[in-house]
Amino acid sequence: MERTTHILLLAYPLQGHINPLLQFSKRLVSKGVRVTFVTTTSIGNSMQALPSHSISIEIISDGSENGKDSESLDAALERYKLHVSQSLAKLIEKHNSSQYPPKMVVYDSFMPWVLDIARQFGIDGAPFFTQSCVTNAIYYHASHGAIQMPIEEGASISLPSIPSLKIDDLPSFLCDKGLYQALLKLVLNQFSNILEANWLLCNTFNELENEVVNWMTSQQWRVKTIGPTIPSIYLDKRLEDDKEYGLHLFKPDVDACIKWLDTKETHSVVYTSFGSLASLGEEQMDELTRGLKNSNCHFLWVVRETEQKKLPLNFLEETSEKGLVVSWCPQLEVLAHKAVGCFMTHCGWNSTLEALSLGVPMVAMPQWTDQPTNAKFIVDVWKVGVRIKLDERGIATKEEIELCIREVIEGERGKQMKMNSIRWKELAKEAVDKGGSSDKNIEEFVAKLAPS
CATH class of the missing domain: 3.40.50.2000 (Glycogen Phosphorylase B;)
Structure with a gap:
């Protein structure tokens, strides 16, 4: 041609x-x-x-x-x-x-x-x-x-x-x-x-x-x-x-992620990632680690190398049965994996579109720029997720994180979100x-x- x-x-x-x-x-x-x-x-x-x-x-x-x-x-x-x-x-x-x-x-x-x-x-x-x-x-x-x-x-x-x-x-x-x-x-x-x-x-x-x-x-x-x-x-x-x-600005650990997911039950894993730019404070990292741990769900968490020093001591050892922490991962492959039940996300537009296109409900934890607006639509317009409420210090507490994860993975509303997510997945495919x-x-x- x-x-x-x-x-x-x-x-x-x-x-x-x-x-x-x-x-x-x-x-x-x-x-x-x-x-x-x-x-x-x-x-x-x-x-x-x-x-x-x-x-x-x-x-x-x-x-x-x-x-x-x-x-x-x-x-x-x-x-x-x-x-x-x-x-x-x-x-x-x-x-x-x-x-x-x-x-x-x-x-x-x-x-x-x-x-x-x-x-x-x-x-x-x-x-x-x-x-x-x-x-x-x-x-x-x-x-x-x-x-x-x-x-x-x-x-x-x-x-x-x-x-x-x-x-x-x-x-x-x-x-x-x-x-x-x-x-x-x-x-x-x-x-x-x-x-x-x-x-x-x-x-x-x-x-x-x-x-x-x-x-x-x-x-x-x-x-x-x-x-x-x-x-x-x-x-x-x-x-x-x-x-x-x-194009990867960070090198993803493909094998480790997919092999680990292969051993997990359908829709049992919380995939957690805040993108290539967001940086959480130490107090927020501490609450997040506890929230993930207390949810009692399996979790795959992307923590960039520059952020890993903020993880509490012994966290990786204590959660090795339940969780996997990697410095970067092949996000599309992970979201498309049957083991993933929800995506805890900063709600960047690319991540939001990926979750919608792959039918994965979300726990929204927006950080800055356009992310709060995307979170509003995820919850109230497209009805495919819940948004974590921050306390008076602007922190997402471990209790709130646990509550939101459980709602999406186990709750009645979570089932509806999953059905809505599948509908958007079909519409995304039809569009292209x-x-x-x-x-x-x-x-x-x-x-x-x-x-x-």
């Missing part, structure tokens, strides 16, 4: 942003598109592990080689923008004089300025949103002053097409503005040229966020859902060899399967770019 339509995809250098774009690249390749995946020097070394036979990889400078440890987040983001703007322009120039000049740059929505660079070279650009449509809508309303800051404790926020939200349902950047000023600016700037783009690609599926997607469309946003972007083997199985993301909502959107995207 002659691949004449060429698309560049530019990822933001965080694992949770790279993986969805990488999976979207594989879908594009399956539709006959020539794909060049562009990442930057700060993460480029980890990209060598990619199955590059169908996707070309280019690494451009983001200035990280000149970055200083002491630089502020503001300065780091400015340096990133300056260097990526320059090196992306050079890359487009190089490809423009090749046999297959690019038709389009798909770029992470955190970099809205890429649209201007692309159009300077006569090609189009499309932002790719790696967070939920609900989170994006909330940030959009905030960027237009529809959410009054500071938000009073106990106040309810009403926004079109979104259930009423309390302060602890909002993305944390909106609540702790002083703490996250540079990051708040980054997420609000995503919408600076939203109406200029001909495509807004979102890592979700229509059925999951129907009301918000309809609202976005009513605002003249050219929104197209193309997710969930998880490997095809877990969904429609139409992409050969698409068994994993292909032939003729599904996401599949049709990708087909349409490719058809518009194809030479007539």
Whole structure:
């Protein structure tokens, strides 16, 4: 097959942003598109592990080689923008004089300025949103002053097409503005040229966020859902060899995890992971270890190497019969394993989509950024989990953790959550399967770019 339509995809250098774009690249390749995946020097070394036979990889400078440890987040983001703007322009120039000049740059929505660079070279650009449509809508309303800051404790926020939200349902950047000023600016700037783009690609599926997607469309946003972007083997199985993301910033202990799970009964294990960034305080770690222990369930717990010193002395010996602690694991394989009965999660969007796509109910323990909003929807809208309530110190106590685990694994509500999870799993598969909502959107995207 002659691949004449060429698309560049530019990822933001965080694992949770790279993986969805990488999976979207594989879908594009399956539709006959020539794909060049562009990442930057700060993460480029980890990209060598990619199955590059169908996707070309280019690494451009983001200035990280000149970055200083002491630089502020503001300065780091400015340096990133300056260097990526320059090196992306050079890359487009190089490809423009090749046999297959690019038709389009798909770029992470955190970099809205890429649209201007692309159009300077006569090609189009499309932002790719790696967070939920609900989170994006909330940030959009905030960027237009529809959410009054500071938000009073106990106040309810009403926004079109979104259930009423309390302060602890909002993305944390909106609540702790002083703490996250540079990051708040980054997420609000995503919408600076939203109406200029001909495509807004979102890592979700229509059925999951129907009301918000309809609202976005009513605002003249050219929104197209193309997710969930998880490997095809877990969904429609139409992409050969698409068994994993292909990029690990941490090395997973595959054998240990799967062999251990194989010895456990169906739906008996609590899988616990808080992602690649979250860091729990020592007091919280202590409560979590006790909660897992007291639940009397088997548990598989991912504790990154940098976090393991926070585990209580003797915890590993005392729980060796019941639990397995690993520094990283193949999350999709674990969630797909029949032994797993629930997922205690920080509710990052990728983890949330993975659990929904694999039919696993959740115990939600959000930490920051978009996670509180995802937790609200997990519990109240999709009805596939419970949310751990924090005490007056902001700590999830061992009693609360035990209670939530038992409710999902053993309780009556847990059975209903499991049934709801299976329904979302089927809808996720349908969305990406032939003729599904996401599949049709990708087909349409490719058809518009194809030479007539």
